[in-house]
Amino acid sequence: MELFGTLVLAAIVFCLLFLLFRGDSRYARMPPGPTPVPLIGNLLQLNQWAFHESFMKLKETYGPVMTVYLGPKPLVVLVGFDAVHEALVEQADAFAGRAVPPLFKQLKLDFGLGQSNGERWKQLRRFSLSTLRDFGMGRRNVEEWIQEEVKHLTEEFRKTEGAPFDPTITLSRAVSNVICSIVFGQRFDYQDKNFVDLLSLLEAHLRLLSKPIGMLYNMFPVLTKLIPGPFNKMLMNVNELTTFTSAMIDKHKATLVSDSPRDYIDSFLIKMKQESNNPDTEFNYDNLNMTILDLFIAGTETTSTTLRYGWLILMKYPHIQENVQKEIDMVIGQERAPAMEDRRKMPYTDAVLHEIQRFIDLQPLNVFHKTTRDTIFRGYTIPENTVVIPMLHSVLFEKTKWATPDTFNPSHFLDENGCFRMNPSFMPFSTGKRICAGEGLAKMELFLFFTTLLQNFSFCPTEDPDSISLSPDSKLVFKTLRPYKFKAIPR
Template sequence: MELFWTLVLSTIVVGLLLLLLHEHSSRNTTMPPGPTPLPFIGNMLQLNSKALHESFMELNEKYGPVMTVHLGPKPLVVLVGFEVVHEALVQQADAFAGRAMSPLIKELSLDFGLVQSNGERWKQLRRFSLSTLRDFGMGRSRIEEWIQEEVKYLTEEFRKTKGSPCEPTLFLSRAVSNVICSIVFGQRFDYQDENFVKLLTLVDENLHLFSKPISLLYNIFPALIKLIPGHFNKILKNVNEIKQFTSAMIEEHKATLVSDSPRDFIDSFLIKMKQESNNPDTEFNYDNLNITILDLFTAGTETTSTTLRYGLLILMKYPHIQEKVQKEIDMVIGRDRAPAMEDRRKMPYTDAVLHEIQRFIDLLPLNVLHMTTKDTVIRGYTIPAGTMVAPMLHSVMFAKTNWATPDTFNPSHFLDENGCFKMNSSFMPFSTGKRKCAGEGLAMMELILFFSTLLQNFTFRPTEDPANINLSPDSKLIFKILRPYKFMAIPR
């Protein structure tokens, strides 16, 4: 009798599951194809929770360049390959210009500011931010001089190590961060400033926390934030401490503000707040200022400093490439003056190496998730408004059809047959379209000036056999995080 009822209950359960799957498929007949999801958990059992992009690349072989994958109960449209990513983000820019709002970001009250906002808020803040960043020198000679000055401090710090092994993370993050600090806060910080070092430590720690699988689970099953709050509370504590720092900077600026003479980004935003104080629909308020500062500081520090750190590790693994870059620098610039942006066009190999570093390290393999702003059609599939979209940068920068040796570090990807620099349309580490990184120009200027100055002054040697250097990241869920390592900066 027990066996009979077991069989009956099993039949009922299976029937209900099939019914749910049928209802789901009938509601989404025009959505892109994808693996059949299970109720509640979606396709999670079929995905590598530590490297979603790798799972998506495998599924692409079966389902094509536009597919639907369910992260829990929520559908995610995954775009694979240059053609479809370009079609969505450039040719249908407005439809795919939304930013997917994750429950974790919302719970942390980070849905203000430049990166995570949508609609009119995002439009106003992006327009203002781009204009203000240009006013304070982004992409111009003024910021070039700031970077040249900052890299002098950095080279001096490396000289102090006297060629002994050192861990480069804090060296590079302090230097890179000071560039964006000059624009946002109107000042640079001493490398020994305790509050500055603490701030950088908090940002780095949160990057690691956001890259843990449990953060992905929070976004898929938001109830876990309340049920298993420990991980969330660590992130929240760090966010609040960072906000305390930015809030203190805002208050200092308020006390010394001169309305017709802005000194930096914060001053400009405060002036705009006063100008729009009678506008009930304004997006220029304290919350947006605070989170925009956090966005600019975080993005302006982590991506570029990680690229520098990753790049130096690659050059140590391939010392013949480091030597070739140094020979080009010596020939074009010499040792008696600081590198400048005008030198770039005379250093095609160095430029190619920098581009190949960015392609190869693939910092944001999934891209920052987008969201459709309206019902739209792509490749014959109808994507409803409000659907999460992953335009995979990994699939663009590692496509076998676009790169000669995509899985190998190869500067020749950016050189023509005459050794001249050539751009590849599939190079998009800053994404593309309306959500393209606002700081691309600044980041490229920093990379060129930091790398060329460091390699002009030092040869970087590993503490182990170059053949044993491991280039694989410690984490690759959202942002590729490099394993800790040490090097020796040997003066030239």
């Protein structure tokens, strides 16, 4: 009876909110969209496992700018390059807000760089971009850190002696070590128990957040009390993750030298001291903890998933793998490690890497934005604090921007002379003021990991290439890849 009463109350609240929105002149001029039903909004009209596919179909009826209700709240969906670019670039300030999901607030994840807004976001982003750009990692630069880490990964692959194995765990540890070097000033041994446990916890946490229950918690926050099991697990995960980061911060505080920062944490702690008398500063322990987690998560999962997806694609299309290796042999050879300066001489490899990022469509919905003020967009009024989905899938697969959008085709990034050519619709890191802060690092990692491993190994599937499926395990928010095994055959 208690649950029934709660649902009835929620339905009444939805109706009142809906009437209030319709009665407000700002909401009366919002973009068109399907009519919502009480409580659940438009959920029954959407594919619960792939919202982006439903939004693409709705675009045929309502156009590239539409209003959709996920639960009781309206949000605006932008479909296609023109709409996304116009909002995030041409009206950047108005669409620069970050929509912080209710679940994230309940989990106290609304601090740090990724989920912040206003002055907090401005201060943390400015500092983080400057620190990540300028930091040479002590006496070595970031490129050298990556090159060293790829050597460790190469040795791990050699230990398999050509036997089938799942690269997920080893690759995740290698990629994570790069961001660990930048943030913590150290790499971890692949068998380090604390490191292994941390990555396992991170993977489990992201998988849980990506399940439909996570979306339901955001649409109906009351469910965290009615169905508390998954929420309590999420909260426990966050607490364990912050326990690790807090321990790293304490370790840095004990050995900090104010005029000689070793890594990102040192730089942040020094900034905290400098701003200690500023009442408006955002440099505090809550923001440091969450920014570390933001960088750690972004610097581990996205790059490692992209690489694993890339290898699967190369095994399905072995002629592409052979062409990449020919270019590696011609430009780099076998006597030295790949370096970033090689990329400009390797248009085909560069094209393949860009096409992997486009084709896998890692975050089809993008990270949600929100409007920072009442905004006029294409004749519609979008009120302040409205959630906005600038859908990356619609840009990366737009038929008018790509010759064969549904096919893996490196020629999307090559001109008639075989030279690399950037496509303006390539935006896997989003675009505008909220573009991924780690874009430069991710591109460097992808190139060096990809070329070094293909320089040393050929990747062979354990099944017929025609049988390899490229479809993800989940594609609701963040695409996750099904586990697979391959054989790394030394060249």
